Amino acid sequence: MVLVWGWRALETAVLLAISLVYLRGWWQVRQPFRLFPLSWFSMGAFYLGVLVYGVAVVSPLADLSRQYFSLRVTQHLLLVTWAPVLLLVGNPYAVLRAGVSGLWPGLKKRPFSRVSTLSPWLIRVTAPAPAWFLFTATFWLWYDPVLHQAGLHSSLVATVEQLTLSMSALLYWWHILSVSPRVHPEMPPLVHAAYALIGAWPIKVTGLILLFGNSQVYAYPNPMWLPGLGLDDYRLAAMIAWVLGGIVYSTTAVLLVRRWLSAEEAKPVLPESEWATPYSLIAPGLEHRLPPEENPRQTK
Numbered sequence: 001m002v003l004v005w006g007w008r009a010l011e012t013a014v015l016l017a018i019s020l021v022y023l024r025g026w027w028q029v030r031q032p033f034r035l036f037p038l039s040w041f042s043m044g045a046f047y048l049g050v051l052v053y054g055v056a057v058v059s060p061l062a063d064l065s066r067q068y069f070s071l072r073v074t075q076h077l078l079l080v081t082w083a084p085v086l087l088l089v090g091n092p093y094a095v096l097r098a099g100v101s102g103l104w105p106g107l108k109k110r111p112f113s114r115v116s117t118l119s120p121w122l123i124r125v126t127a128p129a130p131a132w133f134l135f136t137a138t139f140w141l142w143y144d145p146v147l148h149q150a151g152l153h154s155s156l157v158a159t160v161e162q163l164t165l166s167m168s169a170l171l172y173w174w175h176i177l178s179v180s181p182r183v184h185p186e187m188p189p190l191v192h193a194a195y196a197l198i199g200a201w202p203i204k205v206t207g208l209i210l211l212f213g214n215s216q217v218y219a220y221p222n223p224m225w226l227p228g229l230g231l232d233d234y235r236l237a238a239m240i241a242w243v244l245g246g247i248v249y250s251t252t253a254v255l256l257v258r259r260w261l262s263a264e265e266a267k268p269v270l271p272e273s274e275w276a277t278p279y280s281l282i283a284p285g286l287e288h289r290l291p292p293e294e295n296p297r298q299t300k
Contacts, residue, residue, distance in 0.1 A: 008058050015054050022046055022092065025099025046090025053083040057162050066152050067222045070237040077203070077240070079162060080139065080169035081248040088170065088177045123183050128175045128195060131168075136202040138168040143206055145217045152220070172199060176252060189260035197253040200246030207241030210234070 026043050055061055056078040065072040124130075142148060142161050150157045176196045178186065187195060216234045224233035231239070278290055 008062070011058050012054070015050055015058070018096070019047065019050055021099035022090070022095050023099075025095040025097065025101075028098045028101070029095060042090045045086045046092060046095075049083050049086030049088075049090065052078055052086060053166070056083060062158075066158065067220060068224055068233050069218055069220050070224075070233050070240060072220075073207075073237040073240050075162075076139070076142070076165060077245060079165045080135070080203070081245075083166065084169045084173040085177070085248060085252075088173050088179050091179050094180050126171065127184055128187065131171045131175055132195070132198065135168045135172040135199065138164050139202045140206065148218055176256075189256065193253040193256040193260070196249055196256060198249075200249035203241055203245030207238050207243075207245055210238035211242055213238075 022043075056075050061071060061075055065075040142151065142165065147157070147161075151161045152158075175184070175187075176192075176199070178192075186192075218234070220233065224236075226232070226236065
């Protein structure tokens with residue numbers, strides 16, 4: 001295993017700057033006149049997301065991902081699943097705006113929960129359906145053999161790859177987690193859960209094609225063989241994408257369904273006097289057969 005870890009000063013500086021701005025904003029909104037509820041959990045989730053993103057793009061994993069296909073797939077999964085989920089759980093839009101409000105005082109006058117100044121065109125192109133198509137197309141794009149090989153040999157292409165994967169995943173998870181700014185109508189509960197579940201589809205399809213493909217289409221400089229498992233690096237990468245690619249999405253879908261069922265159970269029970277009346281139980285269209293005293297419409 002060859003490891004040459006290049007110090008990525010720019011990426012590290014950006015992550016540190018974002019972390020400091022978030023800390024400043026979180027402290028401001030945690031004051032007695034808080035703008036919205038925040039918890040230590042949301043703060044911890046955000047910083048854990050920064051850590052995961054740092055592992056993907058700054059740690060030795062970033063260099064090893066250009067030598068081993070299995071680690072490249074692992075890096076992609078970190079960028080499109082764990083990192084965006086953890087970052088968005090921390091409600092970064094509102095907190096980061098609070099953090100930079102001292103530099104741009106005009107930000108204080110705008111609401112944190114809704115962006116009303118966006119153009120209708122921008123709202124349309126960031127809707128749930130385009131967000132899913134963008135995420136799917138971006139993920140598949142970087143498994144094109146030509147672009148994939150270019151990312152192995154060019155640091156610039158690799159940086160573009162990481163940014164596009166991260167941005168498309170953040171946009172997609174923004175709809176799933178329903179964090180601010182909220183500029184689109186809320187999805188019905190079951191549609192919301194299904195929307196989260198189909199996010200695993202492009203990852204699992206990629207893993208399935210790689211697992212049962214007849215040939216290896218990517219040439220990595222350090223092929224690896226796992227004798228104990230009877231797997232090479234290529235098949236291991238395919239199994240990682242197929243087995244682990246959908247865990248976060250399916251878990252999120254289950255949690256969304258559970259939240260919906262809990263909300264339904266919490267609704268007050270209608271008294272029997274409201275639903276057990278002849279008018280409520282009769283088939284639609286037959287209300288005219290009821291006596292006048294049992295038909296509210298005729299009584300009126």
